[in-house]
Amino acid sequence: MMKATSFLTSLLFLLSLNTAQGAPGWKALTNDEVHDPTSPAIGILQEPATALALLPSDTSGNRVSWIRALRERYIQPRTNIYPETEIKVLDMDIIMELTGEMPLVRFPHKPHTEWLDCDNCHDKIFIEKVGANPVNMFAILAGEYCGRCHGAVAFPLTECNRCHSVDRATFTGQPGAQPEKKVSELIN
């Protein structure tokens, strides 16, 4: 079975390379199959290519690296509308080890909480405790857990190695929260 999975992994890898290269450019609104080409909005609405071509590029999704766009200040999206809203960012990674023969998963809180609030995930999608969620790849592909956003709005699930990013052989630490500090020290 090991051989079979390895074979399938490589096949899958080739397949995803293929789709990344074969991806067409940003579609014009008139032929994106969602907008009505006869709508008076065509010509007024912004074409995706006009805005997205100016941002750091990527190979999948919107073909924009939203992480770099934010970090390098190409875009400065608002964090709140009401002045009293509390803005929380947490710098804590979680290493998840139940990945079979795939590399371990590193879930970084920082880039997520720059976009999202804690209550988008806790406890609606994830219970706030390491190992407390029966996360697995089937559920993710069915749109649960990470798959709520990845595959819908955030980068798609074809990008295995962006989540499975930690080599099992060279990882010497403990799975779970990295570093193991009090959350109050890491939040700002």
Added chain:
Amino acid sequence: MGKDGYIQRKKSIRCRQFIFYLTLLAGFSSFNVLAEYGDVVLNRNAELNDMRPVVFPHWFHRIRFRCKVCHHELGFEMRAGSNDINMGDIIDGKFCGMCHNGETAWSVDNCDLCHSGKPGLKTGIHGSNETSGPGRW
């Protein structure tokens, strides 16, 4: 989940993996490229009331607002079709109307800019091509 449950999960992964790769292959070979990634169509009542379906572009809004503005501050649920959005509430300043009020963004008078969809489209996420979108496996 208890410690035993965790160990059980660890054991069952090997067998699951094989089925998993097969499913994955089947899934990725049925690509269906539509719309810009993350576009949401809202058409629960629009077309029934002789308006074009609504197209909500995530890419356009996330250049201007972080997810937390809509999905935390303004309270949009993260599930296409799960917010009970209707025109009366929008005009009263709820949902899209929290911004499309002539202050944060142009006002609700611009019917066609939101109601720009192709007739016949179903409510749901449309542009998320690479995995055919969540929930469709």
